Amino acid sequence: QIARTIARALCLNEDLTEAIALGHDLGHTPFGHSGERALAAMFPGGFKHNEQSLRVVEILEKPGGINLTWEVRDGILHHTGKELPATLEGQVTKIADRIAYINHDIDDALRGGIIALADIPASSAEVLGNRHNARINAMVQDIVANSGQKPRIMMSNRVEKATDALRSFLFARVYINSEAKEEDEKAKYILKQLFLHAVQNPAEIFGAAEQWYDTVERMACDYIAGMTDRYAIAQYRKLFIPHGWDR
Incomplete structure (x- = not known):
């Protein structure tokens, strides 16, 4: 809403602005930047949510991506960091x-x-x-x-x-803040355990090897980055908390 309001006032392309705005955070992990830091520490080569957002629209959403224009994809990639969008x-x-x-x-x-x-x-x-x-x-x-x-x-x-x-x-x-930092560590721990479980048990998560589309680590990142906070917590509880002890 903020982006469209500014674009309208400046007589810019509102549809392009909104398309970028809708796509820019598609790659965000559960727990926001805490989850991003967790995956960045686990995945070889690091993890950035803006790059993952681009990966979603170019590769993951359906084979070959969803055919967005270069301008939209550039805006998604460069919505964060020092480099300005084109x-x-x-x-x-x-x-x-x-x-x-x-x-x-x-x-x-x-x-x-x-x-x-x-x-x-x-x-x-x-x-x-x-x-x-x-x-x-x-x-x-x-x-x-x-x-x-x-x-x-x-x-x-x-x-x-x-x-x-x-x-x-x-x-x-x-x-x-000390309280926020404590919650941050909890969030990172949950995603770390989910990542390790996926990498160590790929057939359970991703099916037979002939169905894999990338390395196990890359698929684990895609899998976790697509979760919501609640789903990540539910998966952690399902995998690591004994039934009857989570009430």
Whole structure:
């Protein structure tokens, strides 16, 4: 929704923007970035969710992929990291993703009691506001005002600094918070055990060898990356928790 709103205001291709937005997180693992770090540590060569998203639309969804344009695939691949997408629509999705996760993570931390509203940096609140809708509106309006007739999508220095301050605050108070870190380790442990089980018991998970389409490790990554949080927990419980002990 954020990406489409910005694209519409800038008279960009809304359908291209939304296609990138819909596809950009298809490769995300259960438990978000915690799960991504777990698979990156286990899989030879590492694991990145943006590359996995591209793999989903090019290979996994059906043989030969789903025939997306180069512009959509470029936007999916480059929605994260330092390299900018080649299209303005891809850049819109990239910056909209940043807006969304910062604001959603603040809301989640507030609901979870990890932070209080008064903890949010005053320097950011003065520029962006102290409420969810106010922050998003300020960021979106600033992007639209600063990106018109320009070769890239950007925020003003003032709003970008306020946004960066929020992100730094989240790292200090939420992402590396001791309680959050404990849950992070639990999530990584679950995926590690599921990965090892799949690699050590491939016939059980993937069927007979003639049905395999890649290495066992690669298939294990695809298998786990396609799980939801709940399904991963359910599979872990099914495989490793004795019946009658999980109530």
